[in-house]
Amino acid sequence: MDTNYETLQETEWAEVDRIHELLDEGELDAARSALDQLLRKRPDHPDLRIEDATLKLEEGEPDQALAALRGAERSADPANYFYLRAAAHHELSRFAEAEADAQRSIAVYPGNPLAHDLLSRVREHLGDAKGAAEASEAAAELDPENFPEPLEVSDQAFDELVEKAVAELPEKVRRKLDEIPVLVQPLPTTEMLGEESPPLTPDLLGLFVGRHLFAQLPTAVPGAPGAIFLFRRNLLRACSDVEELAREIRVTVQHEVGHLLGLDEDELEDWGLA
Numbered sequence: 001m002d003t004n005y006e007t008l009q010e011t012e013w014a015e016v017d018r019i020h021e022l023l024d025e026g027e028l029d030a031a032r033s034a035l036d037q038l039l040r041k042r043p044d045h046p047d048l049r050i051e052d053a054t055l056k057l058e059e060g061e062p063d064q065a066l067a068a069l070r071g072a073e074r075s076a077d078p079a080n081y082f083y084l085r086a087a088a089h090h091e092l093s094r095f096a097e098a099e100a101d102a103q104r105s106i107a108v109y110p111g112n113p114l115a116h117d118l119l120s121r122v123r124e125h126l127g128d129a130k131g132a133a134e135a136s137e138a139a140a141e142l143d144p145e146n147f148p149e150p151l152e153v154s155d156q157a158f159d160e161l162v163e164k165a166v167a168e169l170p171e172k173v174r175r176k177l178d179e180i181p182v183l184v185q186p187l188p189t190t191e192m193l194g195e196e197s198p199p200l201t202p203d204l205l206g207l208f209v210g211r212h213l214f215a216q217l218p219t220a221v222p223g224a225p226g227a228i229f230l231f232r233r234n235l236l237r238a239c240s241d242v243e244e245l246a247r248e249i250r251v252t253v254q255h256e257v258g259h260l261l262g263l264d265e266d267e268l269e270d271w272g273l274a
Contacts, residue, residue: 007076008047012038016051023058031055046075053084062091062198079109083118090122091201093193098122113142124233125187125202150237151245158232158245159184165250173257180260182228182253192229205238206230206252208259228256 008016015038022031035051042048049072056065065088075081086101102119105112120135139147153161166174166182192207193199200207210226230252239245 006045008042008045012042016047019051019055023055028055028058032059044071046072047077050075050077050080050084053088057084057087057091060198062088066092079105079112079115081105082108083112083115086115086118086122090118091198093125093190093199093202095122095125095202099126111142113139113147116142117147121203121237125190148240150233151239151241153236153242153245155232157242158236161242161246161249162230162253164246165253168250169254169257173261176261177257180226180228182230184230184232186233187231188229188234203234203238204231205234205248206256208256210260226260228253228260230256 015034019031019034022028022034032055035048035055038048039045039052049068049070053065053068053072056062056068065084069081069085069088072081082101082105086098086105089095089098089101099119099122102115102122105115106119109115116135116139120132120139123129123132123135133149136147136149140149162182162184166177169177188200188202188204188207192209193202193204195209207229208226209229230249235245235248235252239248
C-alpha cells in the first residue's frame with residue numbers, strides 16, 4: 001500500500017504513544033485533547049486519522065470512526081486500518097462488511113488476535129458457528145490469556161444461574177418482576193440493536209426492552225411493560241469460568257432491573273442493586 005506522504009516526526013510519534021497510554025488508563029478526555037492538538041498541525045495525516053478513528057470507537061462513535069478512516073487508506077499500518085473499519089462496521093451491526101474487513105486485516109497481518117476475535121464475534125451474528133469457532137480458536141492460540149475460547153456451559157446450567165440471580169434479588173424488587181419475564185436468547189437481534197442511534201453494541205450482555213415501571217401512568221392498560229433479555233453467547237464469551245459467569249449474570253440482571261425500575265446509578269444502591 002502506498003505510503004508516499006510526510007511521515008510523523010519522532011516527537012509526534014512519542015505523543016501518539018502517550019495517547020495510547022492515556023487510552024489504556026481510560027483517560028479518554030485527555031487522549032482526545034492530546035490528539036486534537038496533533039490533528040490541528042496535521043489535519044489530514046493518514047496515521048493520525050487512524051488514531052482519531054481508534055479514539056472515536058472508544059468514545060462510542062462508530063459513524064465518526066468510519067468518517068475518520070476516509071483518507072487513512074495510505075496509513076503505515078494497513079492491517080490496523082482494516083481492523084478499525086471492521087470494528088466500526090461491527091458496532092453499527094453491518095456484519096457482512098465487518099467480516100470482509102476483518103478478513104482483509106488478517107490477510108495483511110495474520111498475527112493479530114484482536115482481528116481473529118472480532119471475526120469470531122461477527123460470524124456469531126452472521127449465523128456461522130463453525131467459522132466463529134475457527135476464528136476464536138485462532139485468537140486463543142495467538143493470545144490465550146486475553147482471548148480464551150468462549151466458556152462452554154449447558155443451556156440448563158445457564159438457566160439455573162439466571163434463576164439463582166433472580167431469586168437473590170431483594171424481595172421488593174422481585175415483587176416488581178411478577179409480570180416481567182427474564183428471557184435468555186443467544187444474541188441480540190439487529191432490531192434490538194437498532195432501537196438507538198448509534199446502535200447498541202452487538203456485544204451487549206443484557207437489555208431491558210419496554211417502558212420502565214415508574215413511567216407507567218395510572219390509566220395505562222394493564223400488562224407487562226416489557227421484558228429483560230440476557231444474551232447467552234455474549235455472556236459466555238465475556239467470562240473465563242463458571243464463577244465469573246455467575247457473577248456477570250447477577251450483575252447484568254441487577255443492571256437491567258435497574259432500567260426496568262427507571263433508577264439512576266445513585267438509586268440502585270437504595271434498592272439493593274449496586
